[in-house]
Structures are given as structure tokens and as C-alpha cells.
Amino acid sequence: MNVPSVSQRIINTDVPHIEIVLNRxxxxxxxxxxxxxxxxxxxxxxxxxxAASDGSLSETRTHKYNAVLGLxxxxxxxxSKLEQDCGLDMTGQEIMVCAGANQAFVNAxxxxxxxxxxxxxPRPYYFSHLxxxxxxxxxxxxxxxxxxxxxxxxxxxxxxxxxxxxxxxVITTPGNPSGAVYSRAMIEEIAQLCREHGTWLVIDExxxxxxxxxAQHYSPCANALGFDSIIHIYSFSKSYGLAxxxxxxxxxxxxxxxxxxxxxxxxxxHAAVAxxxxxxxxxxxxxxxxxxxxxxKQQVAALHTCREAMWSQVSPYGxxxxxxxxxxxxxxxxxxxxxxxxxELLAMQCGVLVTPGSAFGAPGHIRVSYGSLPExxxxxAIARLGRxxxxxxxxxxxxxEG
Amino acid sequence: MNVPSVSQRIINTDVPHIEIVLNRxxxxxxxxxxxxxxxxxxxxxxxxxxAASDGSLSETRTHKYNAVLGLxxxxxxxxSKLEQDCGLDMTGQEIMVCAGANQAFVNAxxxxxxxxxxxxxPRPYYFSHLxxxxxxxxxxxxxxxxxxxxxxxxxxxxxxxxxxxxxxxVITTPGNPSGAVYSRAMIEEIAQLCREHGTWLVIDExxxxxxxxxAQHYSPCANALGFDSIIHIYSFSKSYGLAxxxxxxxxxxxxxxxxxxxxxxxxxxHAAVAxxxxxxxxxxxxxxxxxxxxxxKQQVAALHTCREAMWSQVSPYGxxxxxxxxxxxxxxxxxxxxxxxxxELLAMQCGVLVTPGSAFGAPGHIRVSYGSLPExxxxxAIARLGRxxxxxxxxxxxxxEG
Numbered sequence: 166m167n168v169p170s171v172s173q174r175i176i177n178t179d180v181p182h183i184e185i186v187l188n189r190x191x192x193x194x195x196x197x198x199x200x201x202x203x204x205x206x207x208x209x210x211x212x213x214x215x216a217a218s219d220g221s222l223s224e225t226r227t228h229k230y231n232a233v234l235g236l237x238x239x240x241x242x243x244x245s246k247l248e249q250d251c252g253l254d255m256t257g258q259e260i261m262v263c264a265g266a267n268q269a270f271v272n273a274x275x276x277x278x279x280x281x282x283x284x285x286x287p288r289p290y291y292f293s294h295l296x297x298x299x300x301x302x303x304x305x306x307x308x309x310x311x312x313x314x315x316x317x318x319x320x321x322x323x324x325x326x327x328x329x330x331x332x333x334x335v336i337t338t339p340g341n342p343s344g345a346v347y348s349r350a351m352i353e354e355i356a357q358l359c360r361e362h363g364t365w366l367v368i369d370e371x372x373x374x375x376x377x378x379x380a381q382h383y384s385p386c387a388n389a390l391g392f393d394s395i396i397h398i399y400s401f402s403k404s405y406g407l408a409x410x411x412x413x414x415x416x417x418x419x420x421x422x423x424x425x426x427x428x429x430x431x432x433x434x435h436a437a438v439a440x441x442x443x444x445x446x447x448x449x450x451x452x453x454x455x456x457x458x459x460x461x462k463q464q465v466a467a468l469h470t471c472r473e474a475m476w477s478q479v480s481p482y483g484x485x486x487x488x489x490x491x492x493x494x495x496x497x498x499x500x501x502x503x504x505x506x507x508x509e510l511l512a513m514q515c516g517v518l519v520t521p522g523s524a525f526g527a528p529g530h531i532r533v534s535y536g537s538l539p540e541x542x543x544x545x546a547i548a549r550l551g552r553x554x555x556x557x558x559x560x561x562x563x564x565x566e567g
Numbered sequence: 568m569n570v571p572s573v574s575q576r577i578i579n580t581d582v583p584h585i586e587i588v589l590n591r592x593x594x595x596x597x598x599x600x601x602x603x604x605x606x607x608x609x610x611x612x613x614x615x616x617x618a619a620s621d622g623s624l625s626e627t628r629t630h631k632y633n634a635v636l637g638l639x640x641x642x643x644x645x646x647s648k649l650e651q652d653c654g655l656d657m658t659g660q661e662i663m664v665c666a667g668a669n670q671a672f673v674n675a676x677x678x679x680x681x682x683x684x685x686x687x688x689p690r691p692y693y694f695s696h697l698x699x700x701x702x703x704x705x706x707x708x709x710x711x712x713x714x715x716x717x718x719x720x721x722x723x724x725x726x727x728x729x730x731x732x733x734x735x736x737v738i739t740t741p742g743n744p745s746g747a748v749y750s751r752a753m754i755e756e757i758a759q760l761c762r763e764h765g766t767w768l769v770i771d772e773x774x775x776x777x778x779x780x781x782a783q784h785y786s787p788c789a790n791a792l793g794f795d796s797i798i799h800i801y802s803f804s805k806s807y808g809l810a811x812x813x814x815x816x817x818x819x820x821x822x823x824x825x826x827x828x829x830x831x832x833x834x835x836x837h838a839a840v841a842x843x844x845x846x847x848x849x850x851x852x853x854x855x856x857x858x859x860x861x862x863x864k865q866q867v868a869a870l871h872t873c874r875e876a877m878w879s880q881v882s883p884y885g886x887x888x889x890x891x892x893x894x895x896x897x898x899x900x901x902x903x904x905x906x907x908x909x910x911e912l913l914a915m916q917c918g919v920l921v922t923p924g925s926a927f928g929a930p931g932h933i934r935v936s937y938g939s940l941p942e943x944x945x946x947x948a949i950a951r952l953g954r955x956x957x958x959x960x961x962x963x964x965x966x967x968e969g
Contacts, residue, residue, distance in 0.1 A: 167765025169734060169796050171826045174703075180825070181832035184635050208630050217625050228610050228811045234587050264666050264813065264835045265787035271834050275702050276577045280682050290583045296833035300677050301576075303705065332571060363569025394571050409630045411666065423582070426572045430583035431698035432673050433666045462951035492829045 171479065178299040182524035184294050198307045198546035200533045201518040203341060205491075206543070207406045209447055212458045216446030227438045231427075233430045235262025235414070239445040243414060244449060252456060253390035259419045262441055263428070263435040266371045266400035269295045273333075273367055274301040276421065282332040285325045287317035289494060290523035291341045291369065306331070307526060308469045313342035315485050315494060316351060325364050334358075334363040339372040339382060339489020342525045342532035346376060347487040349383040356385050360392045371400035371413070372490040374461045375536070377472060378436035380488035393418040404461045405447040410440035411417050468536055471543045473534040478551030482558065491536025494522070498558040501529035507557050515553035517546050576754040580701040584926035600948030602935045603920040605743060607893075608945070609808045611781020611849055611878045612808075618848030623859045629840045635832045637664025637816070638840065641847040642705045645816060648850060652860060656790035661821045663828075664843055666835040668773045668802035668815035669695045675735075675769055675798050676703040678823065689726045691720035691896060691927035693743045693771065707732070709928060717745035717887050717896060718753060720954050728764050735767040736760075741774040741784060744927045744934035748778060748891040751785040758787050762794045773802035773815070774892040776863045779874060779939070782890035795820040805938075806863045807849040812842035870938055873945045877937040880953030886961065893938025896924070900960035903931035910957050918946050919957035 186201045187488045223229065234240060240260045247253045247260075264267035270293065278284065280302030286294060287308040298305050306325050309318045314519050317336075325331065332353060338347035347355075352368075359366040387395040397416040402408035413436075417425060429435070448457055468491055476486060479495045487493065497503050508531070508544075511517050522530025538546060588603045600657030623629065636642060642662045649655045649662075665671035672695065680686065688696060689710040702706050711720045719738075727733065736757060740749035749757075754770075761768040768787050777782045788798040799818040804810035815838075821825060831837070838846075850859055871891055878888060881897045889895065899905050906923050910933070913919050924932025941946060 169679070169765050169767045171823055172677070172679055172681045172684075174681050175826045175829055178829045181635060181828055184828070184832060208627055209805045216627055223616055223619050224623065225610055226811070228808055230604060230606055233583060264839070267836060268666075268834055275574070277571070277574055279574045279576050281705060295835055298831065299832065300833060302682060307747070363571050364573045364817055369862055384587075395594055406630055408632045409628070411837070411839045424577045426583055426586070427577055427580045427698065428702065428841060430586060431580070431702060432670055432834065433813055434669060435813070437666070437813045438844050439841060440839050550908055 170204065172529050173479055174300060174302060177235045179292060179296050182520060185385050185493065186508070186518055186520060187540045190518060193512070193516070193518065197512050197516040197518045198542060198549070199518050199537055200546055200550065201520045202537055203403070203534060204408050204537050205403050205406045205459065205464070206539055207464050209406045209443065210457065212446045212449065212457070213405070213407070216443055221442055222439050227442065231435055231438050233426050233435055235435060238443065239344050240446050241440050242445055249414065251384055253384060253386050256388055257393060257419050258387065258416050259340070259415055259422050260414055261429060262412065262436050262444070263404065263429065264436045265411040266295070266369065268433060269398045269413050269415035270294060270367070271297045271300070271432065272415065272425050274298055274303065275423045275428045277365055278303045278332055283328060283330050284333045284335060285322065285331055286335050288320070289315065289342050289522065289530070290522050290529040291337050294335050294337070295526070303359055303377065314346060315345040315487060319351070319354065322355065323358060326358050326364065331362060331364050335367045335369070337369040339375055340487065341372060341490055342492050343494045344487035344490045346380045346382060346493040352383055352385050352468045353390070356395065359394065360390065365396065367396045367398065369398045369543060371398065371403055373399065374404040375465055377425070377488045383487070387418070393420065401444045405444070406441070407443060407447060407559060410437070410443055410486045412436045412444045421537060423558040443528065471535040471540060471547065474544050474547045475533060478547055478554060479533065482554060487540065491534050492532050495531050495533060495554070497529050497531060498554070498561040503561065504528050507531060509549065510557065511553040515549040517550045519550070538550070576702060576704060579696060580699050584922060588910070588920055588922060592920055595914070595918070597918065599918040599920045600912050600944060600951070601670065601920050601939055602948055602952065603922045604939055605805070605936060606810050606939050607805050607866070608939055608941055609866050611808045611845065614848045614851065614859070615809070615845050616658065618845055623844055624841050630842065632820045633837055633840050636664070637836055637837060638843045639845050640915060644847055644850050649818065649878065653786055655786060655788050656961070658790055659821050660794060660818050661787065661824050662816055662818055663831060664814065664838050664846070665831070666815045666838045667804065667813040668771065668800050669699070671800045671815050671817035672696060672769070672771065673699045673702070674827050676700055676705065677830045678826045679707045679767055680734055685730060685732050686735045686737060687724065687733055688737050689724070690817065691717065691744050691929040691932070693739050694926050696737050696739070696771065697928070712929070715887065717742065717747040717889060718749060719752070721756065724757065725760060726829070728760050728766065731761050733766050735769060737769045737771070739771040741777055742889065743774060743892055744894050744922065745896045746889035746892045746894040748782045748784060748889065749886070752789050754785055756799065757791070758792050758794055760905065761796065763793065767796050767798065769798045769800065771800045773800065774807055775801065775868055776806040777892045779890045789820070795822065803846045803849060807846070809842070809849060810843060812839070812845055814838045814842040814846045831835060873937040873942060873949065876946050876949045877935060880949055880956060881935065884956060893936050894934050897933050897935060897956070899931050899933060900956070900963040905959065905963065907931050909933060912959065913952065913955040918953065919949040919952045923951070
């Protein structure tokens with residue numbers, strides 16, 4: 166008997182980093198504070214609770230298959246929101262509701278990339294993007310980051326795009342894990358480069374509502390740029406606290422509609438109808454979409470205390486004060502070689518879980534989230550994180566024997 | 568400006584057949600009766616409605632991320648069910664809850680197949696299997712079917728498996744679209760062939776609860792066969808009427824756990840937590856898993872009237888009386904060339920939607936479902952289907968000008 170093997174594709178695919186961190190320290194008692202996962206501390210808005218309890222989740226339509234593209238009323242609501250609130254010109258653009266933003270990205274990867282196609286992925290990247298690209302068999306070309314901004318080194322990006330066979334560029338703004346918000350000028354330059362080189366531009370905007378200190382999120386309007394090869398990816402998980410419901414959406418040029426639908430029909434068929442109904446309730450807030458935006462803005466603004474507390478602990482180590490998402494990407498005092506030991510010390514001695522920078526292609530850092538825990542718990546965890554970082558800094562100063 | 572193209576992979580992927588049939592005739596008024604889609608006529612069992620209204624869908628744990636493998640209590644319940652009700656020896660086997668059986672199959676395809684790997688897929692196949700294999704870049708080798716049984720031509724299957732590079736065999740029992748239930752002897756022979764040739768065997772058992780006229784569904788126990796390369800795929804959509812919730816599961820040897828988890832983490836992260844909670848409520852029925860099985864058996868048995876009514880209309884055309892799922896796979900009187908016209912006539916003149924055989928790799932047939940509509944509506948649609956088939960038979964007899 167021969168035992169059949171798994172694919173080289175999956176061997177070449179990165180591991181599920183968050184699951185590994187969570188599982189490795191799941192036995193600890195008390196459980197460590199989770200600063201590792203990209204999850205919002207809030208539950209969904211009141212409109213969702215009303216929708217969940219008004220009986221509509223028990224209706225027949227919730228149990229049956231529905232449209233591959235998503236519920237018509239949710240797609241209409243998202244269309245209006247993108248046109249009115251975000252100022253996108255949606256002419257020629259289509260919306261597809263997906264089982265989360267990751268699954269939307271998988272749709273793009275499988276529909277647009279063939280094995281061996283080159284994709285430019287700036288570090289530090291969101292790890293699920295890398296995994297999707299690997300599953301699609303793409304050849305990933307990394308672009309380094311500017312250490313002062315955590316944004317791409319534009320000279321290198323221009324260089325990489327000169328290769329004729331680059332098929333796609335992927336950016337995340339606000340950044341995960343960096344928290345860096347791409348400037349309008351930089352996004353427009355990247356879009357222009359993609360336009361010139363005939364390259365897809367995929368922009369993951371899962372954290373589009375998460376901007377601080379007056380920063381602005383810029384979503385490039387494909388039509389205004391005269392460029393019909395931009396794919397936007399959005400999530401309900403973060404803004405509306407709906408992570409467990411697995412619902413997000415993508416916006417793409419209608420010309421690829423039949424192609425994207427093939428992947429969607431094959432993989433999830435559609436996002437769970439109940440999840441879509443709650444997403445509709447979330448995005449319509451109470452009476453209008455602006456009240457929903459106001460609710461999200463309020464939640465994000467209330468992260469201020471934890472953000473500042475976190476900043477005061479991480480700023481001594483050369484951390485960039487980025488203005489998006491709910492992360493800081495902290496250089497480890499001991500450099501890349503200290504990463505494993507740092508994660509271990511923070512979990513075992515300080516009771517905090519953080520994500521290793523190597524998960525994002527930037528070893529020697531940790532990603533810490535100030536958005537995942539209720540304020541008192543978060544402040545306590547941040548204090549412990551601070552002690553851990555000081556201890557790591559002392560060790561680094563004293564050398565390995567210190 | 569160059570406009571970037573889509574992938575050859577997606578161009579080579581089959582279209583979403585059901586969505587196309589539904590959309591093509593969506594404008595008709597009154598709407599045609601849907602005998603095309605593989606959906607059960609019932610809503611979920613009472614235990615699901617209790618779970619949906621007891622407040623647990625509003626709890627924080629429903630909104631947050633959960634384990635990639637699925638909820639621990641659901642996995643435990645499924646483990647017991649498979650061991651106790653189905654008699655599987657689960658030693659060394661692992662369960663993963665997925666966002667539907669299709670997404671489970673995608674996990675297997677991406678984790679086990681590299682581009683160019685050969686996969687044996689007996690016709691008539693379930694179309695989503697083909698699409699997943701195409702997305703994975705596999706090279707599909709079709710096996711013809713025995714016209715008297717709609718089961719694989721075993722001589723050809725043996726022949727195909729002699730090719731050293733075959734990596735996987737995919738079967739569906741009870742069959743979709745055939746309704747054919749594989750015999751224990753045939754499954755054991757296929758499993759034995761896979762074992763000898765070092766080939767993965769994927770068995771889609773989405774319709775495992777749908778057997779009629781005393782037929783038995785046989786699920787080969789990997790351990791009893793001394794063969795740790797079987798993957799079972801199950802769905803909650805059909806048995807429990809939970810199609811809209813997108814939840815199913817897969818069973819696979821633990822040795823590939825880390826690989827399967829990589830795909831799962833990248834694509835849906837996990838099935839929606841609420842969907843998993845309802846799946847748990849469904850499978851635990853009321854007090855015990857056997858009461859849940861009894862509920863499903865009752866629903867399936869109640870299909871009898873529609874099944875017999877359908878049979879009386881489709882039997883004159885050489886249809887095989889299969890004993891599984893809720894389909895008959897009907898040879899069209901006019902043969903393969905008549906397929907498009909037949910679908911059109913049935914929709915436009917008779918008000919019934921059916922699925923073309925070409926969607927399943929067997930042109931010149933239609934798949935009709937007697938499980939999707941409430942009984943009175945179904946019986947009426949079946950009568951109209953009967954008239955349509957008689958009209959098609961007359962046309963075929965009279966020739967194209969008749």
C-alpha cells in the first residue's frame with residue numbers, strides 16, 4: 166500500500182499563525198490576555214440585536230439557498246453606502262457579499278491568478294493574503310517597507326512593477342499589522358503604476374473605519390482614476406463586531422463578474438443568509454446608514470484610552486506611531502533572533518498573547534492589538550506588556566547571558 | 568493602459584449551473600416551479616427554532632472568532648454520532664466543521680492536489696466537485712457510467728486507476744444527480760483499488776440520510792479497511808434543511824490535519840458560529856442524537872408520495888429507478904442535441920425548472936428533484952413536467968419538423 170501525500174501547494178502555504186499562538190498557550194491558567202487577535206472588543210450594534218430577535222432569522226428564506234452574489238437588499242444598501250458615504254462612483258462596479266473578507270480575497274486570487282503569476286505584496290503583509298496567494302500558486306514578490314512609516318518602499322515598488330509578468334499588487338489600508346494609513350498620494354501613485362503596467366490592484370479595506378488622530382482613509386475611486394482593475398475588499402467583522410458571523414464583501418469591475426461568481430458558487434455558495442441579514446441590520450444602523458457610521462465612529466473613538474496607554478508602553482522601542490486599525494507593530498529590543506523567546510516570555514511571565522512579526526514577513530517585531538479587550542482588561546494587559554518589553558530590553562542590553 | 572486579464576484557471580472552470588437556470592427564468596410570472604435545485608422542502612427541526620430563539624445567537628461567543636476546526640461541542644456531538652449511529656471507527660480521524668460541504672471539498676482539493684494531478688471523477692458528477700478540481704488545477708479523468716445503474720463502469724475505473732499519477736478518486740453516494748446508491752461491495756472495491764494505488768478517496772455523503780425502498784447507505788470505515796486515505800464529506804443543508812446557514816463537515820485522517828487547517832484558516836476562518844450552534848441543535852434533535860435521526864428519517868419517508876408521482880412521469884423514458892437523494896436523472900427523448908430546447912420548453916411552456924444533464928457531464932438528460940417543493944406544489948409541478956416530457960417525446964418521434 167502507498168499512502169498518498171498532500172500537495173506541494175499546501176506544504177508551501179504558511180501556517181495559521183493566530184490559531185497557533187492561541188493553541189500554544191490555551192492551557193495557561195489564568196488564560197493570558199489576548200492582544201494577538203484582530204477582533205474588536207464590541208458586540209454588534211443594537212440594530213443587530215433587534216434583527217436577531219425579531220423572528221427574521223427563523224423565516225424560511227433564512228434556511229434556503231439564496232443568490233450567489235448575496236442578498237439583493239444588502240447589496241443595494243452597500244451600493245448606496247459606497248456611493249453616498251464613501252464617494253465611490255459605482256458605475257460598472259459590482260458588489261459581492263462573501264463569507265468574510267478572507268474568502269473575498271480567495272475569490273480574487275483564484276479568479277485572477279494562474280500558477281507562477283507574480284504578485285507584489287508589501288511587507289509587513291497580512292498573513293491570510295500570503296496564504297491565499299500561495300494556495301493560488303502565485304509567485305510572491307515582497308516589497309520592503311520604509312522603517313519610518315511602515316509603508317512600502319516606493320522606489321522598490323516601482324522597480325518590482327517594471328517586471329512585465331506582475332499580475333497583481335496587494336495593499337492593506339489601514340494596514341494590518343502596521344496600522345499605517347496609506348496617503349491619498351501614495352495610493353494614487355500605486356494605482357497609476359498598476360494602470361500603466363496592466364496590473365490588478367487589490368485593496369483590503371477591512372479596517373477602513375479605524376482611523377485615529379485626524380487621519381483619513383482614502384479609497385481610490387476606480388472610475389475617477391480611469392482604471393477598471395481595482396478590487397476593494399471590506400469586512401463586517403471589525404467595524405460591526407460581527408467576526409463570528411463570517412461576512413464581508415468585495416467590489417470589482419463588472420467585466421469579471423461571471424469569473425468571480427464561479428469561485429463564489431464553488432466555495433461557500435453564498436455567505437450564510439442569517440449573517441447577511443445581520444450585516445444589513447448593522448449597516449443600516451437604526452434609521453439611516455449615517456447613524457450606523459456614527460455608531461462605528463463612536464466605538465473607534467472610544468479606543469483612545471487604550472491606544473494611548475499602549476503607545477506609552479511601546480513607544481520607547483522605536484515603534485512607529487501609525488494612525489489606523491488597532492495595532493502597533495513593535496520592533497523587538499533583541500531583534501529578529503529574539504522573537505520566539507519574546508512571545509514566550511510575554512505569554513508565560515506576563516500573561517499576554519501577541520503575534521510574532523514573522524507571521525507578517527517582518528521578524529523581530531510583534532503586533533499588539535489595543536482593540537480586542539474591554540478597557541479595564543486591556544489597560545491591565547498593556548501594563549503587563551510594558552513590563553515584558555522592559556524586561557526584554559534589559560536582556561538585550563545585557564546580552565544573552567544577562 | 569493594459570487591462571489585466573483573469574486567470575486561465577477560472578476560464579477553464581465550469582459555470583454555476585443552478586444560478587444560471589434560476590436567473591434565466593427569474594422574469595417569468597408566475598415564477599416556474601423549482602425542480603432544479605438540490606434543496607430540501609422542510610425547514611430545520613424544532614430544536615433549531617428553540618436554539619434560534621433562546622438568546623444564544625445573541626451571546627458574545629456567537630459574534631467573536633472561534634476555532635478553525637469548529638466548535639468543540641459540535642465536533643464532539645458529530646464524533647459520537649459517527650461512532651455510534653454510523654459505526655465508524657474514528658481512531659486517528661479528525662472532524663472539521665466547514666461553511667458547507669462544498670467548502671469542505673475545496674479544502675480537500677487545495678490541500679491534496681497540485682496543478683496537473685489526475686483525479687478520477689465518475690459521470691454523472693456533482694458539478695461543484697468539478698469546479699473545485701478545476702480551481703485546484705487538477706486534470707480530471709472522467710469515468711463513464713453503467714446505463715442500467717448510473718453507477719461507475721468498474722472496468723473503466725480499474726483501467727483509469729492503473730495510471731500511476733492518479734492522486735484522487737471522487738464519488739458521491741447517494742449520487743447527485745443520479746440518486747444512485749453505491750453498494751457496499753462496489754465502495755469496498757473502489758476503496759481497495761485506491762488503497763492499492765496509493766490514491767485519495769473522497770466520498771461526498773451529503774445525501775447519506777436520503778435512501779428509499781429499503782436501500783442502505785454504506786459509509787466505508789477507513790480503519791476497518793486498513794486505509795487511512797479516505798475523506799468523508801457531510802452536509803447539514805439537506806438532512807436538516809439548513810442550506811442557507813452554510814454548514815457541513817469533513818472527516819479525514821489526522822495525519823493531514825495541519826494541512827487541511829491551513830486552507831480552512833485562509834478561506835472561511837471557520838463556519839459562522841451561529842450556523843454551527845444551529846447545526847449542534849439540529850444534530851442533537853431534542854434529547855438525543857437518535858431522536859434527531861428519527862426526525863430526519865420521517866421527513867425523508869414523507870417524500871414517498873412525490874417520489875412515486877415523479878417516477879410515474881419519468882419512468883416511460885428509460886429512467887433508472889435509483890434509491891437515493893431526491894433526484895431522478897431522466898434521459899431526454901430527443902438525446903443530447905435536444906437538451907437546451909427541452910429546458911426551455913419545460914420552463915416556458917410547463918413552468919418547471921430542471922437542471923441540464925450537461926451540468927453533470929451527461930448531456931441528453933435532465934435532473935429533476937422531488938424533494939424541493941411542498942407536496943401539493945410538487946405534485947402539480949410533476950404533472951406539468953409529465954406533460955412537457957410527453958411533448959418532447961412526441962417531437963422526438965416526429966423528427967425536428969414535427
